[in-house]
Amino acid sequence: MKNILRIFILASFISLTSCESFLGDNVNPNSATSATPELVLPNALTSSANLFMNFHTSAMWINGYTVNAGGYGGWGATVTYNMTTTSYNGLWSATYDDLINYEYILNTTAEDPSLAYFNGVARVMKAFNYAMLVDVFGDVPYSEGLKGAANVTPTYDSQTEVYKDLVSQLNSAIDIFTNAKGANSLGSADVVFGGSVSKWAKFANTIKLRMLLKMAASSETSAFATTEFAAMNTTVGFMTEDAKVNPGYIATAGKQNPLWERYHSNAAGTLSGSGRSAIPSKYVYSFYNGTKLTDNARGPLTYRSFNNSTPTGQLGNLVDNPAALASQTAWFVGTGTGTNAVATNGLLKGRTAGFPIMLAAESYLLQAEAYMKGFLAGDDLKAFENGVTASFRYLYSDIAGALPAGVSLATQLATYKADNATSYLVNYNLASSQAEKLEAIITQKYIANNFVNGHESWADFRRTGYPKIVNGSANPNLSFASILSSSPRADKLPVRYLYASSEFQLNPENVPTGIDQFSSLVFWQAQ
Known part of the structure; x- marks a missing residue:
């Protein structure tokens, strides 16, 4: 591991004090001498948002949310899944960089009761980051992973x-x-959460619920999960609102909402490369346009020119995919272009919008699964419908979180159910088995997390096999696997990422060997 503890903490301090005036001939404004948890925390949380986006967007290419548009080359492992140890170097190092921030906060607040809440937040975010890392890499440096110079080969x-x-x-x-x-x-x-410790408690409980559901699926950890479920503090409750990071995003280079920056435009108004070269898959689009489900509320809030001329394609189709929309990205439903682009709702709400790291919709659907499986006591039907409603709310809400005048979420849910009157994927009460109920829950989570959390949707697919695909099918409505896949698996997909080449260079005695992206399963994966 890199010796970055001191350097990164000081860099965090510098980034937060760079606007201050430094006086005196012997003062170097580029060399901060101290930091505090109060100064490090907002920078750490902002870094976590960027980190989460990288986990999210890398998985979107695997789980069917995005595919390559026509007219662009150099896709390589994105469409073949022929990953190398250099494929996710940046993701690996960025995670440990951010974890160092939280380890610093934990160490400096451990004996100070006045900073207990900072300690609590650091614990939550350490779990949040490490869980994402495990979900795609498996075994990781943990007990010795954040000791900096004290142990560079953990x-x-x-x-x-x-x-x-x-x-x-x-x-x-x-x-x-x-x-x-x-x-x-x-x-x-x-x-x-603006200082609300009760919301942090709910967030922590919801992350725990997410993790326990994964652990319950594995024979190695199912007993542990059962014990933890029995002891779960349900009085604290779970998230009922979206968890969004916003350090004060502004329309300035490097300080915009990160998803807007990557998929819409930079501060100068130039449409991003990602926004031009990526389009929705036919597979995910089929959950909106009537092929699998009809969703006339979320469809227009998710895709530009919905059900008319939204460009869609198939991963690995390098010839026939249409070009991206001129001057726009397929996920922007607002008006105007460049610096004049204005959004009122949808996914890309604006340059200064908060960046979601977990939706209330996911919270409710996690609860629905736990109730349905008997891990916790509760009404799975109500939680399921609350999850769908929360998804409507996120998409309808504007940059400030307000709903447009006249929008009734209850009416939207009723219409959605009526438009899909015979589908148990929407009308949960029609599900006749636990398998169908689970499919409904995970499918609705897949829809709710579309373009919001690709990482977790890919994890859900690997854990449950939902949303359903037809293994080996070349029909883009039936599978999201690339038609250029090199995977020997029946589903033609990868199951994990490979360890970073930096680990083989700097920590060769400890990094696991013999890892394969098609056969080396993470512990909670079904197959």
């Missing part, structure tokens, strides 16, 4: 043991948020 910990300890970290965080007395407010350092 051992790899078992992925199951990492998950177990992360759940313990979340339990500790929830206890801090609910029982700490006399702790300082998070205040403006909290760029997610």
Whole structure:
């Protein structure tokens, strides 16, 4: 591992103090000498948003949310899945860079009760980041992974043991948020929930729920999950609103909403390369346009020119895919172009919009699964419909989170159910088995997380096999696998990422070998 603890903490401090005036001939404005948890936390959370986006967008190319548009080359492993150890170097290093921030906060607040809430947030975000890392890499440096210069060749910990300890970290965080007395407010350092520790507790509980559902699927960890479910603090509750990072995004280079920057335009108004070269897959589009389901509410809020001329394609089709929309990205439903682009709702709400790292829709659908399987006591039908409604709310809401005048979410849900009157994927009460109920829950989570959380949707597919695909089919409505796939699997998909080449160079004695992107399963995967 890199010796970056001191450097990164000071860099965090510098980025937060760069606008201050430095006086005196002997003061170097580029060399900060100290940092505090209060200064490091907002930078860490903002970095986590960028990190999450990279996990999300890399998975979107695997799980069917995005495919290559025509007229662009150099797709390589994106369409063949022939990954190398250099494919995800940046994702690996960026995760540890961000984790160093939280480790610093944990170390500097451990013996200071006044900073207990900062300690709690660091525990939550450490679990959030590490869980994403395990979900695509498996075993990772954990117990020795964040020691900086004290250990530059850390051992790899078992992925199951990492998950177990992360759940313990979340339990500790929830206890801090609910029982700490006399702790300082998070205040403006909290760029997610504005200082609300009760919302942080719900967020922690929801991340824990997500992790336990994965652990329950594995024989290695199912007993642990059962015990944790039985002891779960349901009084704290789960997320009922979207968790969004917003440090004060502005229409300036490098300071915009990161998804807007990547898929719409830069601060100068130039349409991004990603926005031009990516289009929706026919597979995901079929959940909106009547091929699989009809969704006349979320369709127009998700795709430009919905059900008329939205460009769609198939991953790996290098010849016949249409070009992207002129001057726009397929996911922008607002008006205007360049710096004059204005959005009121949808996915790309604006340059200054908060960036979601977990939707309330996912929270409700996680609950629906837990209730349906008997892990927790609750009404799975109600949670399911709350999840769909929350998805409507996210897309309809404007940049400030307000719904347009006259929009009734109850009416939208009723119309959606009526338009799909015979489908148990929408009308949950029509599901006649646990398998059908699970398919409905995961399919609706796939739709809700479309272009929001590709990482988790890919994890759900690997864990449950939903949404359904027809293995080996070249029909773009039946499978999202690339038609140029080199995978020997029946579904023609990869199951994980390969370890970074930097690990083989700097930590060769410890990095696992013999890992294959088509056969080396993460512990919670079904097959």
